[in-house]
Amino acid sequence: MSKFRNFKMVGYVIYGRGSFDQLDEIITPHRKRDAPMIFLVDHFFEGKPLVDKIPLKGRDRVLFADVTYEPKTKVVDAMAQQLKDEYGTVSGIIGIGGGSTLDLAKAVSLMMTNPGSSADYQGWDLVRYPGVYKVGVPTLSGTGAEVSRTTVLTGPTRKLGMNSDYTPFDQIVLDPQLTANAPVNQRFYTGMDCYIHCIESLQGTYLNEFSKSYGEKALELCRKVFVEKEGWDEVCDNQLMMASYAGGMSIAYSQVGVAHAVSYGLSYLLGTKHGIGNCIVMNHLEDYYPEAVVEFKYMVAKNGITLPEGICSGLSDDDFNKMIDVSLGMKPLWENALGKNWEQVMTRQKLRSLYEKL
Numbered sequence: 182m183s184k185f186r187n188f189k190m191v192g193y194v195i196y197g198r199g200s201f202d203q204l205d206e207i208i209t210p211h212r213k214r215d216a217p218m219i220f221l222v223d224h225f226f227e228g229k230p231l232v233d234k235i236p237l238k239g240r241d242r243v244l245f246a247d248v249t250y251e252p253k254t255k256v257v258d259a260m261a262q263q264l265k266d267e268y269g270t271v272s273g274i275i276g277i278g279g280g281s282t283l284d285l286a287k288a289v290s291l292m293m294t295n296p297g298s299s300a301d302y303q304g305w306d307l308v309r310y311p312g313v314y315k316v317g318v319p320t321l322s323g324t325g326a327e328v329s330r331t332t333v334l335t336g337p338t339r340k341l342g343m344n345s346d347y348t349p350f351d352q353i354v355l356d357p358q359l360t361a362n363a364p365v366n367q368r369f370y371t372g373m374d375c376y377i378h379c380i381e382s383l384q385g386t387y388l389n390e391f392s393k394s395y396g397e398k399a400l401e402l403c404r405k406v407f408v409e410k411e412g413w414d415e416v417c418d419n420q421l422m423m424a425s426y427a428g429g430m431s432i433a434y435s436q437v438g439v440a441h442a443v444s445y446g447l448s449y450l451l452g453t454k455h456g457i458g459n460c461i462v463m464n465h466l467e468d469y470y471p472e473a474v475v476e477f478k479y480m481v482a483k484n485g486i487t488l489p490e491g492i493c494s495g496l497s498d499d500d501f502n503k504m505i506d507v508s509l510g511m512k513p514l515w516e517n518a519l520g521k522n523w524e525q526v527m528t529r530q531k532l533r534s535l536y537e538k539l
């Protein structure tokens with residue numbers, strides 16, 4: 182493997198309150214004759230005013246993404262197949278929603294041109310052909326999915342992204358107005374994904390100055406909105422959207438750590454969602470991120486959030502072993518968090534007692 186990662190970034194970025202109104206102008210040059218633009222919209226927006234602002238032309242189509250569960254490979258495959266059957270090809274896929282919808286949009290774009298199932302491409306650099314033109318429009322801030330080179334999918338045998346140079350969006354539209362009505366809890370969980378990315382990246386062994394610069398900025402912005410600010414206003418939406426972007430850029434050159442590695446186990450076995458799962462785990466990581474956990478608990482209390490407890494009570498040995506297997510399989514995360522000899526530090530027994538606390 183080469184020494185330095187040469188990573189692909191998103192093609193174009195537009196930022197600003199109201200920038201969504203420029204979507205028509207942005208996508209017009211990418212329209213191909215008789216091939217529609219497909220707007221994949223988070224189901225939360227069904228019947229909401231945002232849908233009326235989508236610049237539909239000709240055979241364009243709005244598809245609502247049911248994100249009750251996080252994206253699955255079979256959902257991606259079915260959606261791509263449906264579009265191929267109906268239209269042959271499409272001009273582009275425009276994902277409008279939270280991290281789940283953004284990941285779905287990236288994956289469907291790739292599956293419009295790559296043969297087989299998206300499950301075949303879960304891993305690193307397995308995707309063979311560029312997908313169709315893809316645009317990401319986040320409506321929640323925190324995951325960094327808008328800038329990342331992966332799309333997290335649950336497949337038949339694992340939860341892993343299609344991580345490739347073809348995965349990043351061609352265009353992202355960062356309009357903080359779109360996050361304005363997010364419920365307090367959801368905004369917190371997704372926002373904490375960013376905070377946790379920063380802590381894991383900044384305290385990880387993979388850190389370099391590139392990652393650090395973005396990570397520190399993102400952390401500063403998270404603190405402004407969740408620690409310093411009284412109440413919530415549009416400046417918070419603006420700041421959290423940039424925190425998410427910078428947090429994603431920080432991870433591009435480093436890795437996440439313990440909270441994510443443990444949370445993946447919960448998600449695999451119990452279907453716990455990414456944001457809330459990370460929070461449930463972070464709450465018990467004082468051995469690994471002592472200062473951050475104090476600050477995290479402060480933010481939980483200040484923002485009036487009640488985290489679920491006891492989610493692992495009543496699980497069998499078999500269940501615990503499954504979570505431990507999934508979690509320990511996330512080797513780069515552990516290595517980033519604990520160093521090269523992480524296997525001596527994070528034993529199965531230690532991880533089991535951590536899961537038992539959740």
Ligand code: NAD
Pocket residue numbers: 223224225248249251252278279280281282284320321322324325326329330331332333359360361362363364367370371374455456
């Ligand atoms: P989400 O996309 O799962 O959405 C959570 C809920 O919020 C849903 O019910 C959705 O309908 C609703 N919602 C979305 N926008 C809203 C708005 N403006 N107002 C009100 N409700 C709204 O949540 P998320 O935390 O943004 O994303 C989590 C997903 O992102 C997971 O699937 C995770 O695996 C993925 N992820 C991907 C990456 C990556 O790099 N690709 C990184 C981190 C997380």
Ligand code: ZN
Pocket residue numbers: 324374378441455459
């Ligand atoms: Zn995350």
